[in-house]
């Protein structure tokens with residue numbers, strides 16, 4: 600490779616793109632589309648979402664101390680984009696997108712999105728002002744998975760979910776599996792069995 604130096608920026612790619620739902624006891628539920636999101640800890644399970652202070656959702660999450668990360672599939676993608684270009688200050692985004700809020704057990708106000716294939720409900724553990732964005736570190740307190748994505752053994756089949764990622768201004772579907780955790784050292788018969796699926 601011959602590298603050209605460029606000024607630092609948010610090149611990391613692909614990122615997830617998720618719909619973060621939130622509410623307070625007095626404010627209607629809202630949805631914000633977030634690409635600056637990531638897993639940050641396994642035990643306890645935690646993730647982060649970074650949100651600009653001028654977003655309507657910012658103060659809702661700050662005040663309620665909770666939010667729900669809803670995964671996005673192909674069917675939800677148009678609504679996901681719409682929730683990223685319209686503000687809850689002017690629009691009821693659940694109605695605008697034809698989505699239904701679902702109460703989440705253990706949270707006081709933030710609902711999940713009924714049409715999402717899976718959600719991760721979070722309580723805010725830390726709030727960090729980083730500059731352009733505020734990073735909310737959330738502990739995942741409960742998750743919901745669409746039942747048709749789970750097999751009899753309780754294993755989640757994410758291939759069925761049709762999840763979408765984000766890369767530099769564009770949304771992209773996931774392709775067929777190209778490998779699996781540890782395939783570089785797996786025995787040939789394991790590779791054959793796992794890659795046939």
Ligand SMILES: Cc1cc2nc3c(=O)[nH]c(=O)nc-3n(C[C@H](O)[C@H](O)[C@H](O)COP(=O)(O)O)c2cc1C
Pocket residue numbers: 616629630631632633634635636649650651653654655656657679680682683684685686687688765
């Ligand atoms: C693909 C995509 C990714 C986005 N990622 C973020 C993000 O990570 N953080 C953020 O603050 N805004 C992000 N936005 C912008 C907000 O979703 C957008 O400003 C939204 O209208 C804010 O809604 P609200 O004012 O109802 O909170 C993203 C928008 C799109 C379309």
